[in-house]
Amino acid sequence: MESYSYAAPNSVSEAVALLSDNASIGRQTQILAGGTDVLVQMRGSGHTPRAILDIKALVETNRLEVSAEGIYIGSAVSSAVINENQQLQEALPGLLEAADLIGSTQIQGRATICGNLCNASPAGDSIPAMIAASAVCDIATATGTRELPVEEFVVGVGQNALQPGEFLLGLKLPMPTPGTKDAYLRFTPRTEMDIAVAGVGVSLTLKEGVCTAARVAIGAVAPTARLVPEAANALVGTDLNDQALADAGEACKAAASPISDKRGTAQYRKKVVAVLCRRAIALAHQRIQGA
Amino acid sequence: MARLQVESTINGETKEFLCDADQSMLDVLRDELGLTGTKEGCGTGDCGACSILVDGRLVCACLMLGVESGGKSIETIEGIADKDGLHPLQRQFLENAALQCGICTPGFIVASKALLEKHPNPDEETIRYWLAGNLCRCTGYDKIIRAVQDAAAEMSHPA
Numbered sequence: 001m002e003s004y005s006y007a008a009p010n011s012v013s014e015a016v017a018l019l020s021d022n023a024s025i026g027r028q029t030q031i032l033a034g035g036t037d038v039l040v041q042m043r044g045s046g047h048t049p050r051a052i053l054d055i056k057a058l059v060e061t062n063r064l065e066v067s068a069e070g071i072y073i074g075s076a077v078s079s080a081v082i083n084e085n086q087q088l089q090e091a092l093p094g095l096l097e098a099a100d101l102i103g104s105t106q107i108q109g110r111a112t113i114c115g116n117l118c119n120a121s122p123a124g125d126s127i128p129a130m131i132a133a134s135a136v137c138d139i140a141t142a143t144g145t146r147e148l149p150v151e152e153f154v155v156g157v158g159q160n161a162l163q164p165g166e167f168l169l170g171l172k173l174p175m176p177t178p179g180t181k182d183a184y185l186r187f188t189p190r191t192e193m194d195i196a197v198a199g200v201g202v203s204l205t206l207k208e209g210v211c212t213a214a215r216v217a218i219g220a221v222a223p224t225a226r227l228v229p230e231a232a233n234a235l236v237g238t239d240l241n242d243q244a245l246a247d248a249g250e251a252c253k254a255a256a257s258p259i260s261d262k263r264g265t266a267q268y269r270k271k272v273v274a275v276l277c278r279r280a281i282a283l284a285h286q287r288i289q290g291a
Numbered sequence: 292m293a294r295l296q297v298e299s300t301i302n303g304e305t306k307e308f309l310c311d312a313d314q315s316m317l318d319v320l321r322d323e324l325g326l327t328g329t330k331e332g333c334g335t336g337d338c339g340a341c342s343i344l345v346d347g348r349l350v351c352a353c354l355m356l357g358v359e360s361g362g363k364s365i366e367t368i369e370g371i372a373d374k375d376g377l378h379p380l381q382r383q384f385l386e387n388a389a390l391q392c393g394i395c396t397p398g399f400i401v402a403s404k405a406l407l408e409k410h411p412n413p414d415e416e417t418i419r420y421w422l423a424g425n426l427c428r429c430t431g432y433d434k435i436i437r438a439v440q441d442a443a444a445e446m447s448h449p450a
């Protein structure tokens with residue numbers, strides 16, 4: 001019987017070579033970041049032994065940079081580490097509040113937001129927040145790197161756009177300009193340690209009281225998190241009055257195509273996503289005014 | 292398949308051990324190193340009974356591979372007391388009767404130690420959020436919260 005193997009290469013070229021070597025002999029590779037999904041999946045039935053490729057020994061995946069030119073969050077950086085970064089707390093409070101919602105203190109000590117993205121669960125909390133913050137995936141390929149906007153990365157339930165031989169190095173995010181703030185809200189039956197019924201990430205830019213740019217993304221209400229341009233359109237050019245918020249909420253509701261399960265019916269999730277959208281906009285707005 | 296050779300620091304001592312590529316840190320501690328103080332409640336990250344510190348960071352041993360501990364410093368419940376006696380947290384759990392069956396207790400104590408290192412004087416809300424990943428089916432939590440508060444007080448004003 002085939003058994004598991006483990007490798008933690010310390011160069012990207014070695015990691016990419018391992019991926020292609022495994023593929024050429026028909027062996028499945030399991031990339032390992034924080035392992036909070038991988039180890040649970042390994043214990044489940046039907047998970048066949050594979051080659052574990054731990055990406056945490058790479059310099060590139062451990063990068064965490066915040067400067068005026070932009071932000072880089074490597075794929076080995078844990079939620080706990082990004083949540084402790086003061087510059088990020090200032091720049092992307094919404095992305096951090098999404099990362100902070102992923103599991104307990106113990107889970108956050110290991111879980112990465114890139115793992116949350118690659119795992120591609122419809123309810124992955126950090127994904128709508130990354131989309132709102134205009135994150136771009138920095139992907140290692142056999143011949144170098146390529147970039148892909150985060151909203152195009154998840155292609156289905158549990159499926160991402162990585163090709164065989166590729167892995168995610170990290171996320172590039174623009175440094176928010178003055179007057180720009182983000183927010184993420186989710187609804188769960190229990191406040192800690194639960195799976196989102198619906199989630200909304202927003203990023204807003206205000207100039208002299210008028211909204212000049214917006215990004216709104218919804219999660220847990222469709223097979224993948226979605227950018228909702230109609231919601232952003234409802235906000236741009238307004239002073240974020242009640243009508244604009246209501247219109248944005250309706251746009252999120254229209255963009256949602258949720259399932260019904262024990263956490264909530266499809267109808268309920270649609271209602272909740274509209275409410276969360278309005279509240280997340282109000283929260284980001286407050287953050288801009290408070291700054 | 293050949294077992295992997297790993298060297299890590301466990302409770303301050305260098306240890307070498309062999310493990311399988313898919314063996315969890317929890318199984319390594321319990322089955323390879325005989326450190327059975329770290330408990331398994333769920334094996335899926337939900338209960339916190341397997342809480343340990345890895346380079347000072349609180350994690351679930353059931354969600355980490357044993358081989359990942361190579362070159363790292365691991366602290367388990369066995370390393371909490373020192374030669375002079377119990378840690379204030381251990382003493383206060385006893386004083387406050389913060390345990391019944393005891394299976395959750397090592398996890399709560401390791402997690403609380405990490406909390407007090409970061410927040411020496413946590414309020415009740417901070418304690419409850421920090422410990423939300425530790426489940427107890429016996430005590431109803433109140434006594435645990437009080438034990439952590441009393442240990443915090445004792446540690447900031449040693450008698």
Ligand SMILES: Cc1cc2nc3c(=O)[nH]c(=O)nc-3n(C[C@H](O)[C@H](O)[C@H](O)COP(=O)(O)OP(=O)(O)OC[C@H]3O[C@@H](n4cnc5c(N)ncnc54)[C@H](O)[C@@H]3O)c2cc1C
Nearest residue numbers: 033034035036037038075103112115116118124125168336
């Ligand atoms: C108790 C518990 C509570 C949880 N609560 C939440 C929650 O509230 N919200 C939520 O969204 N999630 C939650 N999760 C799920 C999980 O913690 C998150 O999805 C986490 O962000 C995954 O990150 P990781 O680094 O641990 O990923 P891993 O487990 O290491 O990897 C996840 C997947 O992505 C792949 N992968 C990882 N990194 C890369 C990379 N760089 N390139 C290519 N592929 C990669 C892996 O192969 C795997 O398929 C919870 C999990 C547990 C156990």
Ligand code: FES
Nearest residue numbers: 332333334339353
């Ligand atoms: S045994 Fe690890 S969290 Fe329950």
Ligand code: FES
Nearest residue numbers: 391392427428429
């Ligand atoms: S004392 Fe029994 S589970 Fe906590």
